[in-house]
Amino acid sequence: MGGPExxxxxxxxxxxxxxxxxxxxxxxxxxxxxxxxxxxxxxPGSDFLRRFLDRNGPGPHHLTFKVPDIHAAIADANAAGYDxxxxxxxxxxxxxxxxxxKQSHGIVIQLAQPGGDTPWTTPPPLPxxxxxxxxxxxxLRHLVxxxxxxxxxxxxxxxxxxxxxxxxxxxxYTDLAQGPWNIRLLNPKVxxxxxxxxxxxxxxxxxxxxVDDPAVVPDLRATERGLELPPELNQGTRVAxxxxx
Numbered sequence: 001m002g003g004p005e006x007x008x009x010x011x012x013x014x015x016x017x018x019x020x021x022x023x024x025x026x027x028x029x030x031x032x033x034x035x036x037x038x039x040x041x042x043x044p045g046s047d048f049l050r051r052f053l054d055r056n057g058p059g060p061h062h063l064t065f066k067v068p069d070i071h072a073a074i075a076d077a078n079a080a081g082y083d084x085x086x087x088x089x090x091x092x093x094x095x096x097x098x099x100x101x102k103q104s105h106g107i108v109i110q111l112a113q114p115g116g117d118t119p120w121t122t123p124p125p126l127p128x129x130x131x132x133x134x135x136x137x138x139x140l141r142h143l144v145x146x147x148x149x150x151x152x153x154x155x156x157x158x159x160x161x162x163x164x165x166x167x168x169x170x171x172x173y174t175d176l177a178q179g180p181w182n183i184r185l186l187n188p189k190v191x192x193x194x195x196x197x198x199x200x201x202x203x204x205x206x207x208x209x210x211v212d213d214p215a216v217v218p219d220l221r222a223t224e225r226g227l228e229l230p231p232e233l234n235q236g237t238r239v240a241x242x243x244x245x
Contacts, residue, residue, distance in 0.1 A: 021045020025123070030136035031180030036064075059236025060204045062098075062108035063140075065158055065178075070095045070113035077111070077157040084111070092116055105150040105185075106202025107142065109158070130216040133244070135209050139175075140183045144202040147172055147187040154183065206238035214241040 023039040038061065040046030040053070052061060067073040074084045074097050082104070087097040093116045099109035144150040151174045154160045160176035160183070167173070171188040186205070188194055197203050206228075214220060219234075220227045220241065229239040 022049055028134070029180075030134040033137050033180040057236055059231065060107065062110050064110040064112055066112050066114060068113065070097060070111060073097075073111045073113075073157070080152070080157045082153070082157065102201065104153060105142070105144045105146070106197075106200045107204060131212045133212055135211045136244075137181050137207060138210055138242070139208040140181065141205040141208065142183055142185055142202060143188055143193055143197050143205050144185050145187065145197070146201070147174060147185055150174075150185045150202065151176075154185065204237075206240055208240045208242065210242050210244045212244050214243055217241060 021043065022041055022045060024036055026034050026036045028034050038049055040049040049061075065073075070089070074087065077084050077099065082099055084097045085100055089095045093114065095113045095115070097111045099111075101108050142150075151162070151165075154174075154176050155162050158178075160178040162174060163177045163182070164175040165173065170190055170193065171186050173187070174185045176183050176185070186193070188197070193205065196205065211217070214227050217227075217229065220229055222228075225240065227241045229241065231238045
């Protein structure tokens, strides 16, 4: 990810009665983590999405950290030396601000303070799942060029707890945890991972997920690391699937 600052100029979140500036859908995973899918629509509100897709193709765009006090979170980020952009406080139901991927190691970081209890429109039901239980994200694996700086960001202003640090055949890493999800920051030794970064300050390598039965998921490929859904078959996101333990 990357590009000019206006690439992440989000329009404020649309409420239940508003016409959204882009199509979006959320799915909730086991443990409360959510995945959100965005698609541009005609009009200026989708400009940031069209620029991102033109530059990068489909794939991961941002990570959202919900905070109890958006102004305190911004102050903490500023004090740590990060420039916070695209601040929006007009909607009491969703106040937000962003760290640019040039500073936040190749991934847009959204700081968000939700508020109130206004209900959202009930989404239509999904088709019956082939899994008995909702899947869970066990880890995000994010490649970074500067491990020390990335660790300070995620364990400092973003409030994640360091759970492990070390080195293996893939490279030097820091594992961090917060709530229902974990992230591994990896400064890679493997050449194919360096090629995947393509000179960027960082790039999300893959999402590790547990499901009841990986075999029912189409297009999986067997690799030396297990079953994997490659990015070219999954809207730009590489997913490794494991049977629920």
